[in-house]
Amino acid sequence: MAYVQQQQLPSSAFDQQQYARPRHSSSREFAPPQPTNRESQYSVTPPRARPSRETARPSSQYQQQTQNNYGPDHEDYDDHTPPDPEDDNDDFFNGGNSPNPPMNGQPRQARSSYNPASAASDNFPPYQNSSSIATHSIRAPSPPPQGPILDHSHLRPGKQAALLSHEQTLELYRANAKKTQDPELQFEFAVFLLDASKSLPIPQPTNANVMEVEKALEKRDEIVREGISLLKRLADRGHAASQYFLADCYANGIGTPKSKQDFDRAYPLFVLAAKHGHPDAAYRAGTCCENGWGCRRESAKALQFFRKAAASLHPGAMYRLGIAELNGELGLSKSPKEGVKWLKRSAEHATAEFPHALHELALLHERGIDNVLFVDYEYSTELLAQAAELGYAPSAYRLGECYEYGKMGCPQDPALSIHYYNIAAQQNHRDACFALTAWYLVGSPGVLPQSDTEAFLWAQKAAEGGLAKAMYAVGYFLEVGIGTVANMQEAITFYKRAAELGDKRAAQRLKGSQSQPMHQPGGPGAVLHRNSDSDANGKGGKDKDCVIM
CATH class of the missing domain: 1.25.40.10 (Tetratricopeptide repeat domain)
Known part of the structure; x- marks a missing residue:
């Protein structure tokens, strides 16, 4: 959600950095400018004429540094007083309301007349006399900082800030998306629309709000139609990511009549995106060919798509090829050696979406394969732990059993057993849920x-x-x-x-x-x-x- 900032940002984060800079000249010591007073503290003489910048240029490096640090043009300066209509927003050159104009055609000298009484305030004590400062070559002590140097309080919403409504947020994103012709940005906006449709608040239906519920549902359908329409335009232009995402929507019943899966429209888009080099699309096209979703069931064609995705190191495709080699599927003859190779490659690139190769390799190392894979309980538990940390419920449940009963060389550890059971149970793994039932019946001290x-x-x-x-x-x-x-x-x-x-x-x-x-x-x-x-x-x-x- 976006925030509407209706309060001016505080300047506390910048003032500390300004006042913390060392001074290298003692004759020009002055107090920091007060944010609510734009009168110069360098001269008590009222301005007679607007000086030009040519004659007001400081002649020393220190004056230039002072101009950069304390001039209102600096972005860190925070002034809440509206500027004078004739002011050019450069108080260092103009002296605010109290400039020191050039006299008799001579360049204006550096201001050295300083009034301690006008500079003293509640926040900053009066400075020491110039002789003392010149002796030690330091400036008067500043008040201690009130908070950390890196203060981000100015980034917090003000008291009058408010969250944008759901509809206002959509309008904001929509306006920004219309300003660009970048297909990637338009694709992100389409994805945002479809995600927003899922979180659109729908009131609970009652007898008194039937019309309100219908309007909310219609609004959600309009957002989905807008997102699907934008994806279609991008897909027609050959945008591979849009082709894949649109196909995925059709395969999951998003943007289809009665929200039914439509593989007849999804499969051609998967194929099209696969031709543009999209690995996920190639894997999904192979899955469609294997199961006959939106096309004829063709194992040979499915194998081609899986190999194409595996060439891009897609973990799901490599896992499917490994299982096919192990079991002799998809028209392949049994080859445990080749199957293990594919599983190892898939395990190296395992993700939270495709952790299956880690689990399968762990089971293979648990029982071994003659002349191909040896039994290694320690490595098996390592693989199970990797899969469990990726959130794979069967691996977590298996580890829970190992640490509960002391299997596969694991010590009996109630804490680890409950930990892994809980990972699996949170994903509704029914055996893990029932295992937690047993643990709660007896408990475990500590x-x-x-x-x-x-x-x-x-x-x-x-x-x-x-x-x-x-x-x-x-x-x-x-x-x-x-x-x-x-x-x-x-x-x-x-x-x-x-x-x-x-x-x-x-x-x-x-x-x-x-x-x-x-x-x-x-x-x-x-x-x-x-x-x-x-x-x-x-x-x-x-x-x-x-x-x-």
């Missing part, structure tokens, strides 16, 4: 406090992801009343959902009495019996007697 409520919530999130054992766990929590209020009817609902997905415990529970809840919720075999010292080998030992895990 790492994670025990909380039945958190355990129930994470189990509920895992159940929403379709995990059968999580559905059974939620049913158990609801039946017994762990972390939530007991509700037998709702518990039966979750048991039925889990049984439909093949959970044998849920099916067995439904065969029993549904009028009475399970007994001994804290006794042997129940979920609350889990404790941190029941088994020295980690959670695996604790899970064997647990109703849930």
